[in-house]
Amino acid sequence: MAELRVPPGRAGRMRLRRSLEAARRGADLLDRKLQILRTRHEALRQAERTAEEDWHRRLREAETWLRRGLLLSGEEALDAVACRPPAELEIVWTATMGVRHPRTASCTVPERDPGDPAPANTALFHAEAAYADAVRAAAEYAAVHAAARALGEEVLRTRQRVRALRRHWVPRLERALARADATLEQGEHEDAVRRRWAANALENRH
Incomplete structure (x- = not known):
């Protein structure tokens, strides 16, 4: 590593x-x-684990109801269900120590229109509601996952910057300052010696 270039003397x-x-x-x-x-x-990581478990639990519940409904009415029962409009996702953003990340995410699943065909059996009706809950839980998990990832990346960057300062930049400046102090001290000592010599030479002339 190249030495720091510092102006000579007290200014440097x-x-x-x-x-x-x-x-x-x-x-x-x-x-x-x-x-x-x-x-x-760490708080977000814990929230992420909780949200992931909730999402998976709701998804398993929805899949269980779906299998029951299909056993009762067959796969053709799904063809009779009208397609819903897509769910709408709303994300609220925030910032932690300058890091922008999602704070919350809410997912709105459209309700069934009165004129739409009803599910063929009660199990499929429960499956429909359970999948809507799973979609909402997935949105919550996605938000906290993104927040945890954003802060995790900033933790790594900040830790690297601290290490660079503590292990490299600060010691480098300390060494440079020690050299500057030593150089000035030596110069002051040499000046003092020269002044004494000059004073002694002047006395000897008289």
Whole structure:
């Protein structure tokens, strides 16, 4: 790694000190950000697991009702059911430490029109309602999954930035500052020696 180029003298040392202070403050701020992100990310991960379990449970329930309905009336019973309009998804967005992500997602499943053919049996009626619940649960899971992924990626980026500051940039500035201090100290010592020599030479003339 190339050494830092710093102006000579006290101006260079002052610049290094300011840069070092800024790097340390930046690392501290990023550390606090990282802690907040980790806490929120873990909460989202837990919510994601819960939402995924709920979605799968509702999907299994819907599939169970569907199998019962098909056993009772056969697969042709599905042909008699009118196609519904597509479900509508609404996402509410928010931000955590500057990271934009979904906060909630709500899915509206259209109700059956009065003139539409009814399911052939009660099991298919329950299957229809259960699949609507599964679709809504899938939307909730998708939202929290996307939020957890967005914050997880920011956790990784922030951790890399903290490491870069703590392990590389701050030590590099500290080494440069130590060299600048040593150079100035040596220069001041040499100046003092030269002044003493000059003073002694002046005394000897008199």
